[in-house]
Amino acid sequence: MGALARAGAGLAISGAAIALVLTAGAITYRAWEQGPVAAEAARTPRERAYAVEIATLEPATVTPNITAYGRLESGRTLELRAPLAGTLVELSDSFRDGGAVAQGNLLYRIDPAKLETALALAGTDVAEAEAGLAEARAALELAKLEAEAAQ
DSSP: OHHHHHHHHHHHHHHHHHHHHHHHHHHHHHHHHHHHHHHHHHHSOOOOOOOOOOOOOOOOOOOOOOOOOOOOOOSOOOOOOOSSOOOEEEEOTTOSTTOOOOTTOOOEEEOOHHHHHHHHHHHHHHHHHHHHHHHHHHHHHHHHHHHHHHO
């Protein structure tokens, strides 16, 4: 009985293997028969449909609000220069590129110490010159008197 059981098991395994080979062959034949059309149809997606709301439009006048970033440059420019040299001790907030300035506004202040010293020295020079002039006039008067006395 052992040999008979082994023969039956071998037949069962052989039958199952033949059934698998026949099934695989049938699937391959069917795919070959339908060709690439069936494969392409399987890959083509179906058309999608969407639900949308419909609105009726009417003409209207709309003013857009535009925010823009950039740089503006004036067509008029002014270059300021101080008539005297010196150290700046005060500078106005409006003294900058693009700053608005009204007539009479103080733009900057120059340290007056050097200018006051120069003015004092010039005053001293004037006083010395006036003293020299007075001496020269006095010498002239004295010379005139001596000339009259000599005649």
